[in-house]
Amino acid sequence: MSKRFHGHIRKQLEEIHQAGTYKTERILGSPQSAEIRLSDGNKVINFCANNYLGLANHPEVIKAAKAAMDDWGFGMASVRFICGTQSIHKQLEDKVSKFLGTEDTILYSSCFDANGGVFEPLLGEDSAIISDALNHASIIDGVRLCKAQRHRYAHTDMNDLEAKLKETATAKYRLIVTDGVFSMDGDIAPLPAICDLAEKYDALVMVDDSHDTGYIGRTGRGTVEHCSVEGRVDIITTTFGKALGGSSGGCISGSKEIIELLRQRSRPYIFSNTIAPPIVGAVIKILDMLNESTNFRNHVITNANYFRRGMQEVGFDIIPSATAIVPVMIYDEPLAVKMADQLLKEGIYVIGFTFPVVPIGKARIRVQLSAAHSLYHLDRAIEAFVQVGKSLKILS
Amino acid sequence: MAYSDKIRSAYQEQLQGLKDQGIFKIERYIHSVQDAEIEVEFPPGAPLKKVINICANNYLGLSSHPEVVKAAHAGLDDRGYGMSSVRFICGTQDIHKELERKITEFLGTEDTILFPSCMDANAGVFEAILSEQDVMICDRLVHASLIDGIRLCKAAQDSFKHSDMAHLEEKLILHADKRNKLVITDGVYSMDGDTAKLDEMVALCEEYDAMLLVDESHASGFIGKRGRGTHEKCGVMGKIDIITTTFGKALGGASGGCVSGRKELVELCRQKARPYLFSNTIAPSVVAGVIRVLDILSSTTERRDKLEKNANWWRKSLTEAGFVLQPGDTPIVPVMLFNAKLSQDFAKDLFSEGVYAIGFFHPVVPQGKARIRTQISAAHEMHHLEKALDAFVKVGKKYDILGKSKKDITAMYGA
Amino acid sequence: MRDKIREVVLDYVIKEYMEDQDEEITYDTALISGGFIDSFSMVSLKVFLETKYQIKLPDDKATPEAFDTVENITDLVIEFLDKK
Numbered sequence: 001m002s003k004r005f006h007g008h009i010r011k012q013l014e015e016i017h018q019a020g021t022y023k024t025e026r027i028l029g030s031p032q033s034a035e036i037r038l039s040d041g042n043k044v045i046n047f048c049a050n051n052y053l054g055l056a057n058h059p060e061v062i063k064a065a066k067a068a069m070d071d072w073g074f075g076m077a078s079v080r081f082i083c084g085t086q087s088i089h090k091q092l093e094d095k096v097s098k099f100l101g102t103e104d105t106i107l108y109s110s111c112f113d114a115n116g117g118v119f120e121p122l123l124g125e126d127s128a129i130i131s132d133a134l135n136h137a138s139i140i141d142g143v144r145l146c147k148a149q150r151h152r153y154a155h156t157d158m159n160d161l162e163a164k165l166k167e168t169a170t171a172k173y174r175l176i177v178t179d180g181v182f183s184m185d186g187d188i189a190p191l192p193a194i195c196d197l198a199e200k201y202d203a204l205v206m207v208d209d210s211h212d213t214g215y216i217g218r219t220g221r222g223t224v225e226h227c228s229v230e231g232r233v234d235i236i237t238t239t240f241g242k243a244l245g246g247s248s249g250g251c252i253s254g255s256k257e258i259i260e261l262l263r264q265r266s267r268p269y270i271f272s273n274t275i276a277p278p279i280v281g282a283v284i285k286i287l288d289m290l291n292e293s294t295n296f297r298n299h300v301i302t303n304a305n306y307f308r309r310g311m312q313e314v315g316f317d318i319i320p321s322a323t324a325i326v327p328v329m330i331y332d333e334p335l336a337v338k339m340a341d342q343l344l345k346e347g348i349y350v351i352g353f354t355f356p357v358v359p360i361g362k363a364r365i366r367v368q369l370s371a372a373h374s375l376y377h378l379d380r381a382i383e384a385f386v387q388v389g390k391s392l393k394i395l396s
Numbered sequence: 397m398a399y400s401d402k403i404r405s406a407y408q409e410q411l412q413g414l415k416d417q418g419i420f421k422i423e424r425y426i427h428s429v430q431d432a433e434i435e436v437e438f439p440p441g442a443p444l445k446k447v448i449n450i451c452a453n454n455y456l457g458l459s460s461h462p463e464v465v466k467a468a469h470a471g472l473d474d475r476g477y478g479m480s481s482v483r484f485i486c487g488t489q490d491i492h493k494e495l496e497r498k499i500t501e502f503l504g505t506e507d508t509i510l511f512p513s514c515m516d517a518n519a520g521v522f523e524a525i526l527s528e529q530d531v532m533i534c535d536r537l538v539h540a541s542l543i544d545g546i547r548l549c550k551a552a553q554d555s556f557k558h559s560d561m562a563h564l565e566e567k568l569i570l571h572a573d574k575r576n577k578l579v580i581t582d583g584v585y586s587m588d589g590d591t592a593k594l595d596e597m598v599a600l601c602e603e604y605d606a607m608l609l610v611d612e613s614h615a616s617g618f619i620g621k622r623g624r625g626t627h628e629k630c631g632v633m634g635k636i637d638i639i640t641t642t643f644g645k646a647l648g649g650a651s652g653g654c655v656s657g658r659k660e661l662v663e664l665c666r667q668k669a670r671p672y673l674f675s676n677t678i679a680p681s682v683v684a685g686v687i688r689v690l691d692i693l694s695s696t697t698e699r700r701d702k703l704e705k706n707a708n709w710w711r712k713s714l715t716e717a718g719f720v721l722q723p724g725d726t727p728i729v730p731v732m733l734f735n736a737k738l739s740q741d742f743a744k745d746l747f748s749e750g751v752y753a754i755g756f757f758h759p760v761v762p763q764g765k766a767r768i769r770t771q772i773s774a775a776h777e778m779h780h781l782e783k784a785l786d787a788f789v790k791v792g793k794k795y796d797i798l799g800k801s802k803k804d805i806t807a808m809y810g811a
Numbered sequence: 812m813r814d815k816i817r818e819v820v821l822d823y824v825i826k827e828y829m830e831d832q833d834e835e836i837t838y839d840t841a842l843i844s845g846g847f848i849d850s851f852s853m854v855s856l857k858v859f860l861e862t863k864y865q866i867k868l869p870d871d872k873a874t875p876e877a878f879d880t881v882e883n884i885t886d887l888v889i890e891f892l893d894k895k
Contacts (some may be wrong), residue, residue: 005576005607009525009660016667023667025488031476031680032486039490049487051480062472065681073429073460074468074685077453077649082754083434084452085423109651110512112675116519137674141519144548173403202398234399246480247679248512248651255399257407264414264421271540272515276650277429278468278681282477351485536852543851553854557830567855570862763846 021356026349032056032246034372036349044349045377047367050242052215052324053286053296054372060289061245061282068281080263080274088280095287096251100213100221100236104259106266107275111210111239111250112138113268118206118237118252119146119175121265128171130164132156132178132189136208139177148175155182158193165201174203175235180223181211184358184366186325188216191227199232206235210250214243215297215371216323220290226322234258240275240283247282249275299371300324303378307369310382315395324369328385329362330394336363339388346384418740424752429460430649432775436752447752448780450770453645455618455727456689456699457775463692464648464685471684483677491683498690499656503616503624503641504633507662509669510677514613514642514653515541520669521609521640521655522549526578531571534580535559535592539611542580551578558585561596568604577606583626583639584614587761587769589728591619594630609638613653617646618774619726623693623700637661643682648689652678703727703774710772710781717789718798720805727772731788732765734802735809739766742791749787764811816864817885823859824881828852838881850875856884866891 016022030037033056036046055061068088078084089107096105108114115138119129125147131139134155143150151168153160161176168174176198178189189207198205209222217225224233235258240249252262262269275283290296304324312318317329330336333354340352343365354363367381389395414420425437427444430452435444458464471491481487496508511517518541522532530551534542537558546553554571556564564579571577579601581592594610601608612625620628627636638657643650655665665672678686693699707727714721714731722730733739739755746753746768757766772781792798797805817838828848829836842848848856857873860866868891877887 004605006658006660008576009664013660013663013667021667023484023673025483025666026486027493028486028489030489031474032479032481033476036486046486048485049480051478056478056480057476061477065472065477066469069465069468069681071429073431074464074682075454075459075644075649075651076430077455077459077645078430078451080423081421082451083424083426083430083436083449083752086426087437090425110516110671110675112512112671113516137670141548141670145544198398202400204398204403241478241676242480246478246676247681248478248676255404255407257404257411260411261407263423264411267540267544268515272513273644273649273651276679276682278472278650279679349486536849546851552858553851554858555852555855557827570858758846759849 034370034374034377042347044344044347045380047348047350047369047381049246049368049370050211051246051370051372052243052300052368054300054370055244055286055296056246061285064285065278065282069278072277072281074278075276076273079272080269084273086277086280088277088284089274092280092284093251095284096253099287099291100253101224101230102236102253103256105251105253106259106262106269108250108252108268109272109275110241110248111208111237113272114237114250114252115139115142115208116145117142117266117268118235118262119143119148120267121261122258123148123173123175125149126172128168128174130161130168130174130176130203134182134184135177135179136183136210139208156187156190158190158197161194162197165197165203174201175206176203177206178208179211180207180209181216181323181325183211183325184353185319185327186321186323187319188223188226188322191223191229191233195229195232204234205232206237207233209236209238210242211325212323213238214290215300219294220297240279245282245286247279249279249283296371300369303371303373304369306375307367307378307382310378311385314382314386316385316389326367326369328365328367330364331361333363335392335394336365339392339394340365342388342392343384346388348381348384430454431460432457432773432777432780434752438747445750447747447750448784449752450772450784451752451754452771452773453614454649454773454775455646455703455771456693457773458647458689458692458699459649464688467688468681468685471681475680475684477681478679479676482675483672487676489680491680491687492677495683495687496654498687499654502690502694503639503656504627505636505639505656506659508654508656509662509665509672511653511655511669511671512675512677513644513651514611514640516671516675517640517653517655518542518545518611519548520545520671521638521665522546522551523670524665524668525661526551526576529575530578531574531576532578532580533564533567533571535582537585537587538580538582539586539613542611546580559590559593561593561600564597565600565604568600568606572604577604578609579606580609581611582614583610583612584619584726584728586614586728587730587756588722589724589726589730590722591615591626591629591724591726594626594632594636598632598635607637609640610636612639612641613645614726614728616641617693618700618703622697643678643686643689648685650682650685652682652686699774703772706774706776706781707772710770710785713785714788717785717792718800719788719792720802722767729770729772730767731770732767732802733797734764734766734806734811736766738795738809739768742768742795745791745794746787749790751784751787764806813885813889816888817881819863820884820888821881823856827855827859840881841879843875843879853878860884860888864888864892866895
C-alpha cells in the first residue's frame with residue numbers, strides 16, 4: 001500500500017480519537033436479552049437494544065428459525081430473480097402486506113437497503129423529495145442515490161413542510177418522507193397533518209416505521225395505526241432487525257404498482273441475496289404471534305410508561321413520548337458520557353448520546369424499554385439512575 | 397395519500413413498457429432447499445418441476461450442507477436469534493469477532509470488518525476511505541454494487557477497458573496528480589467467468605503508488621489451490637490492500653459480506669462506513685454457519701477440488717459438443733448464443749428438458765453478446781452434469797448451432 | 812474549430828470504448844441510449860474532455876443526454892470553451 005496513503009489514514013484515525021468520537025464496540029458473550037453477559041464476564045441489564053418486543057431470543061422464534069432451516073436450507077446462494085426466491089419468501093411478503101394493511105410487499109436484506117433502493121426507481125429528476133430533517137441516515141443515502149430534487153423541512157414542522165410543498169409546485173411528483181418514530185427523541189411523526197398536506201398538495205407519503213412496527217398502535221401495526229391514517233400512507237418501509245425478532249431483513253410495503261416497479265428496478269433487490277431461509281421462517285412465526293395476541297406490545301408499552309413515570313417522579317428531565325424510547329436529558333456532553341459509564345458499573349447498560357448524533361447542548365441517556373424487561377429490571381434501573389444522578393449532582 | 401389514479405396509471409404504463417421491451421423479470425418460486433436439484437414453480441401457478449440447477453452461486457454446495465445447518469442451529473441455541481442493535485450499541489457478540497479473525501486468516505489479510513451484505517460492503521467502503529482529492533479507477537465491467545459505492549463517494553472517477561493493463565497504466569499516469577489512487581476490479585467476473593490479472597495489477601499499483609481493491613464475491617472459497625481466491629491463484633496473497641467478498645455465494649450462501657485488508661483501512665471503515673454504522677450486522681445463526689464453512693474449507697480442499705474437476709469436465713464437454721464458450725477456467729461457463737431472443741428460447745427449452753439455466757442479454761451483457769450462463773457446483777454429481785449436457789446437445793441441435801462459429805450463429809439469428 | 816473537436820471526440824470514443832464492438836459509429840450514433848457506452852464509463856470521457864480542453868464540466872451538465880452523441884458532446888465542449 002502506498003506509504004503516503006498510509007500516513008493519511010493514520011492521521012484521520014488520530015483526528016477521530018482527538019475529537020472524542022472514536023467508536024469502540026462492546027462485545028457480548030450471550031444472546032440478546034433483558035440481561036446480557038459482557039466479554040469481561042459481567043452481567044448487566046440491557047436498556048440500549050431495539051429489542052422492543054423481547055423476541056430476539058424467544059424460544060418460539062428460535063424453534064421456527066431451526067425448522068425453517070431444516071426445511072429450506074441455510075442459504076439461497078442466488079439473487080431473487082435467478083434462483084433465490086422460495087415459496088416462504090412469497091408467504092412472508094403476503095403476511096407483511098396483511099399485517100401492515102397494504103397491497104403488496106417486497107423484501108430486502110435490510111431496511112437500510114430498502115431505503116437505499118426505494119427512491120431511485122420511483123422518482124426522476126423532474127420530481128421532488130421532501131424529507132424531515134431528522135430522518136434516519138439510510139433515507140439520506142437513498143435520497144443521495146436518486147436524481148429527484150431534494151428538500152428538507154424542519155423536524156415535524158408542518159408550516160415548513162407546507163412552505164416546501166408550495167416551493168415544489170412545479171415538480172411532476174412529490175414525495176414526503178418521514179420516520180414514523182424518531183430514534184433519538186422517541187417522538188412520533190404527525191402523520192394526520194402530513195397526510196392532510198399531502199392530499200391538499202397532491203403529494204405521496206412515505207413512512208419509515210423501523211422503530212415502531214410491532215408495538216406502536218393498538219395492535220402493533222405501527223404509526224399508521226397509532227395515528228389512524230390507514231390507507232393514507234403510500235409507502236411504508238420497515239425492518240425485521242428491531243422489534244420483529246431483531247435478526248435482519250427489511251421491506252417496502254405499498255401499492256401493487258410501486259412494489260412491482262421496485263422488483264424490476266431497485267438495485268439492492270436485483271443485486272443482492274434476499275433474507276436467508278431461517279430468518280424468513282422466524283419472521284413468519286413472529287407475525288403469527290403478533291396476530292394472535294397483543295400481549296407483547298402491551299407489555300413493552302406498560303414497561304415504558306412505568307419507567308417514564310418512575311424517572312419523572314424521582315426528578316429526571318424526560319422528553320415525553322408514547323413510545324418505548326425514553327430520553328433522559330443531561331444536556332452537558334461529558335456529563336452524559338460519564339453518567340452512562342457509571343451506570344454500567346452499577347449493572348445498567350445504557351448509551352450516552354452527544355453531538356453530532358443529537359444537537360449540541362442536548363446530550364442525553366437514551367433508555368430503550370423491552371417486553372423482555374420485568375418490573376425488577378425497571379426498579380433496578382431507576383434505583384441506579386437515582387444513585388448515579390445524586391453522585392454526579394444531576395439530582396438534588 | 398395522493399396515490400391518485402393518475403399516478404397509478406403512470407406506474408402501470410412504466411411496467412407495461414418493460415413488458416413490451418421484453419425485459420420484465422419474473423421470479424421462479426422454489427419449493428425446496430438450494431441444491432443440485434431443485435423444485436421450481438414457473439411460471440407462478442404452474443405445477444412443480446424438478447430440475448437440475450446450473451444457475452446458483454452455490455459453488456461449493458454448502459447452501460444446505462448438514463454440517464453448516466447444524467452449526468447454525470447451535471448458533472441459535474448459544475447466541476440467540478437476533479441482535480436488535482447495530483454493532484456499536486449492543487450488536488457485537490464474541491462470535492462476530494471470531495468470524496472476523498477467521499476471515500482475516502483465510503484471506504491472508506491484516507483485519508476484517510463484517511457487513512450485512514457485500515453490496516453494503518461495496519456501498520460503504522469508498523466513502524469511508526477516500527475524499528475529493530483522490531481518484532477511483534475501475535475496470536469497466538465491475539459489479540453494480542461497486543458502482544453504487546463509487547457513486548456515493550466524492551473522489552474523482554475514471555475507468556479502464558476490461559482487463560486492459562496498458563489502458564490502466566495510461567489512466568494511472570493521467571491521474572498522477574491525485575493524492576491517492578485506488579484501482580478497483582472484480583477478482584472473477586460474474587458474466588464472463590474470466591479472472592482479473594491481479595499479478596500485473598499489483599505490479600502497476602506498486603509502480604504508480606496506487607492501492608488495489610478486489611471484489612472476490614465470485615472467487616472466495618474456490619479459486620486458487622486452497623480456495624483463498626484470485627489473489628492466491630495469481631500469487632499475490634498479502635499484496636491486495638482491500639478485498640471485499642460475500643458469504644452469500646460459495647461460503648454458505650445465506651447472507652453477509654465483509655471488507656478485509658490493511659489494518660488502518662478496516663479501522664477507518666469501522667468508524668465511518670455508513671451501512672456498518674446504521675444497520676444490524678450478520679445474525680448470530682448465520683455467523684455460526686459461516687464460521688463452520690471456513691473451518692471446513694481450512695481443513696480440506698476436497699470441495700473446491702471437486703468443483704474444479706466438475707467445471708473442467710463441463711467446459712471440455714461443451715466445447716467438444718461444438719458450443720462457443722467464453723474462454724476462462726472458473727466454474728462460470730458462458731455458452732455464447734449472441735442473439736437475445738435465441739438466448740431466451742434456448743433457456744426455455746432447457747427448462748423443458750429439466751435443466752435450469754438463465755439466458756442473459758443486453759443491458760446485463762453487451763449488445764450482441766447474449767448467452768446462457770452456466771454455473772457449476774461441487775453439489776453436482778456426474779449424473780447431473782451428463783444429463784445437463786444431453787439437454788444442451790439436444791437443444792443445440794434443434795437450433796442447429798453445434799459446431800457453428802459466432803459468424804454462423806449471428807448469420808442465422810442476428811446479433 | 813467545430814469539425815476539429817468533433818473529430819477528436821469521435822477518435823477518442825472509438826479508441827476508448829469501441830475496440831471490441833463490430834459496429835461502426837458516426838457523429839450521430841446514440842452512444843449511451845444505444846447501449847455502446849454505459850453512463851458510468853462515460854465518466855472517463857468527461858475526464859478526457861476536461862483535461863484536453865482545460866474546461867470544467869459541471870455534473871448537472873454532463874448528463875447521459877448531453878453525452879449521447881458525438882455531436883452533442885461537441886456542442887457541450889464548445890459551450891464551455893466559449894465561457895472560458
